[in-house]
Amino acid sequence: MNDTFKKGTRESNQLLYSKLGSIYTVDTNLATSIGSINLERPVMLASGILGISLDVFNRLYRSGAGAVVTKSLSTEPWEGYPNPTIFGLGGGGWINAVGLSNPGAANFAKMIEPNKDVPIVVSLVGSVPEDFEQMVKEFENCKVTAYELNLSCPHVAKVGLEVGDDPELVKQIVSSVKNTTNVPVIAKVGLGTTHYLKTVETAIDSGVDAITAINTVRAMAIDVETQRPILSNKFGGLSGTPIKPIALRCVYEISSKFDIPIIGCGGVSTWEDAIEFFLAGASAIQLGSAIGDNWIDVFSQINNGISDYMKKKNFSTIKEMVGLAKKS
Amino acid sequence: MNDTFKKGTRESNQLLYSKLGSIYTVDTNLATSIGSINLERPVMLASGILGISLDVFNRLYRSGAGAVVTKSLSTEPWEGYPNPTIFGLGGGGWINAVGLSNPGAANFAKMIEPNKDVPIVVSLVGSVPEDFEQMVKEFENCKVTAYELNLSCPHVAKVGLEVGDDPELVKQIVSSVKNTTNVPVIAKVGLGTTHYLKTVETAIDSGVDAITAINTVRAMAIDVETQRPILSNKFGGLSGTPIKPIALRCVYEISSKFDIPIIGCGGVSTWEDAIEFFLAGASAIQLGSAIGDNWIDVFSQINNGISDYMKKKNFSTIKEMVGLAKKS
Amino acid sequence: MQRNPNHTTIVTVEKVIEETPTVRTLVYSDDVMPNVLPGQFAMVWIPGVNELPMSVMISQESGKAAFTVRKHGAASTGLFNIQPGQKIGIRGPYGNSFDIKAGKLLLVGGGTGLVPMMRLITNLTPSHDVTLLIGAKTKDEVFFEDLANQLLKDNKHQVLVSTDDGSYGENGFVTDLVEKLVSENHFDGVYVCGPEKMMYKTVQSAHSRGIFVQASLERMMKCGVGICGSCCIGEDLVCHDGTIFDGEHLSKNKEFGYFHRNKAGILENY
């Protein structure tokens, strides 16, 4: 009972405001690089989470996020699916079918144009290479740290996994984006209907600069009282703690097989999780669902935990940890 | 602290013994059928769980299991992987890489020969059709309720998913087992590197009588203190509550696409979970990991819950519930 | 085990009260919702239709809570049409709650924005001196006036209604009444919920005079838990940082009173 209602007793707005004003700092070197992408801190906001406003990006950055990934953007605005779009399983697990709702690349680009401070990774979703090319051009006047190609949304037809599962399309999309921009390009992969390592291989062969693994895993929940699927889209993507062991495995497999910078994503909610991903071969991590359980304080909590761990274990850079578990 | 030590204060052995003597009963009709396989109760023991002795099968049956699936058997005895072979994630999640240790089909057949009461489903694993044919012959003198072909173990090379991911091999194996025996044959599928629905389709086309979905999902855990993978095999299979939403989705997808009896498996630990699987299209369910958290009382708990639900909702048979969520 | 607030709980609507031709109150029994704090909301699932954020309405029967819904688009109409015996799903409670000041309070509610005010009233003490303003377009749309008088019977209080067309109570916009009251009287706290322009003007009237004021904001909500971002206003997430913000904070917000985001997340003018 208590927990449910604690949320109600919020900090006074004054306090909230002053807290937001301060910038997260830590006394160790948390800098990392994902290929040519250099970040001050290794914990990034995953795509689709709180990701539609520059003001919020600023807030997250000040709270400790090393970079923010935008909601996946399409050429046109999308409303997404009707509610219910998200369902909490408890224990850190979530299923969502937001349906890639987003204001469209052009609107979004206009909104983030004033950005100077925040490392923003622009996530893009589309069905053909032309979609991606067109969107990248929209961002010509923006400070974009990298593009992340969402090849792995498990619950929206014609984009996401339907693209990621088609090697020929992956090749075309990655190549065309690489030809359109000098900004680093990341491919985000997930468990689809073809072997995700094939998708990774194709993306690498086509010149991608880094891999984010993984997206949500296709899943569902049914309400036993009303005997219907809960999400309006029936199927959604499983995220949060349940998928962490799967995501970790993928990072380990990718880093064992390919020489490519990796961003680990899936179920990170503690500093131990982050370290596990580094040890498996990730140079940085992304998180989303943990915010639903621990709010945005999770960024400073994880950064602090990593920092303490590095001190205790005498690591002076994140890099030193990357892939260590493969040596044993 | 209390919980950890409660296990220590066990029931007196006398009590334990008398409890085991009694047979689980319930006052509703929990009978179900999976094609031509008729079971008194819909909750089965999943393969690999407590599954190496006839005495234990008897005990589980008396505790409420509708049927027990044996450990996956191979033509020769296998020791499996060295420890650590299992790791508890907490919250009902487990990762295991037992490595299909088993006494071999011949030894096992001899052991279960005396069985009269327990519906035993014999799980088989192998690399070529001949392996399966040979093993089925070993069981000619045993009461076997069905064979379950394990096409989906995610962490043992040359068998399991390496077989399930190869449609041609699936076809040969299913066809040859179907030609060797009149006992119903179930194919157990999981998330591999090819689309599992393809495997299902191939198995159905080759004459399989039912599908069990799903097996564990390939995963891993790394210890941050020693910086090494915990399981001796590094990779293992994720089971328990984390995979339930994924398993449920698979059952729903299979039942939406094919007209084949389905056994739902993956993360069932409560009666609500079981009902969700029925509503998604499963005629029965299997469980394993829940035993690690709730012990074998989980069978009676779930049966009782299903029974109460059926009374409340006026269902007189399990069948009436099967697939209901697809109608909404 | 504590109930997981993010896991939909199914409840059965037991009673439907017709408040106006377009507003109904749906009463149901539940363990959690009868005790939420004033201002908290739930995500309400209308199976097969949609899921909407709804302030948790009080019920005068113990162990029960309610939703008071105005029939509008498809989703709210779906909820409006729920009959006794039908099931809906709820998750929450979400959001923060009003900071209740001692002394003389002004409560301002427009339409279903009255819902949090009713719960706020039940959290007051007899020493509070309460003025409740009810704003409505026309006489037919006035509701909760009797309820409010009844709930406030042990307090020094007045309940004033204003209608835009003057068909009942004061003639004109409720915000004009607010401006008049705060300029002529001392208040220790002002609380407002209703259409954004109404909240904006009320906050301006009070905050410019240094009066403590809080408004309960509405934005497009998908998750309700601070994940999806759809409810953002400036750098705040209404579902998580709010829904209640005070005048000081709102006065620095560039979007309050002017913009909201649509389902695609595009800024639109009010």
Add this chain to the structure above:
Amino acid sequence: MQRNPNHTTIVTVEKVIEETPTVRTLVYSDDVMPNVLPGQFAMVWIPGVNELPMSVMISQESGKAAFTVRKHGAASTGLFNIQPGQKIGIRGPYGNSFDIKAGKLLLVGGGTGLVPMMRLITNLTPSHDVTLLIGAKTKDEVFFEDLANQLLKDNKHQVLVSTDDGSYGENGFVTDLVEKLVSENHFDGVYVCGPEKMMYKTVQSAHSRGIFVQASLERMMKCGVGICGSCCIGEDLVCHDGTIFDGEHLSKNKEFGYFHRNKAGILENY
């Protein structure tokens, strides 16, 4: 948050005590293991080597616990070779514990089967009259004799050692000594841990005379939590239903004393 007993916790071995040329005690600090019940065990991970079930040994320093390991195959040798400062992983505690009867007790331990006896002793009261039998092949392999005498200093007690070769203490098998003692004396409870044949004979000697007896069994263990089935004996799972069973129950078991299962699960003769 309570520690998850199934999640490996890493501890550092702080001290290694040489008990015999082939037996060592490894002491470590921990929150949970110092307080387990007598008979409970842990799964002990030797990183890069293996994971083994080990009875949790007492430590006389507070906040510490230990494992006493006999060097045997690759896994136990790996543990045996751990040096102070090195890390091992532990999960548990698992298993049930001895039911301690009042009065005159006979404790019988062979080799590392003495480990649960040491913890059992620390759970006795001064009113207990204790006879501890230590069985060993030869003089070199005797350990814990001094420790036991010290732990029992406030009790009426005797610690008797028997060696198979007569090189120390009584000459002959410890089970012969058990048979002699139970036939000549009254005991309220008999507790045994050690090689299966030793336990089998001890249980027979006591149970056939109607004396309450409990044995702590060993079987191949993979999971330790009642999932994998590798530790089954008849219809019991040693890790979950035991490791401690009493004479009444064991007398009905067809495998006790005769068969155990190997890593593949095949029944083998002892």
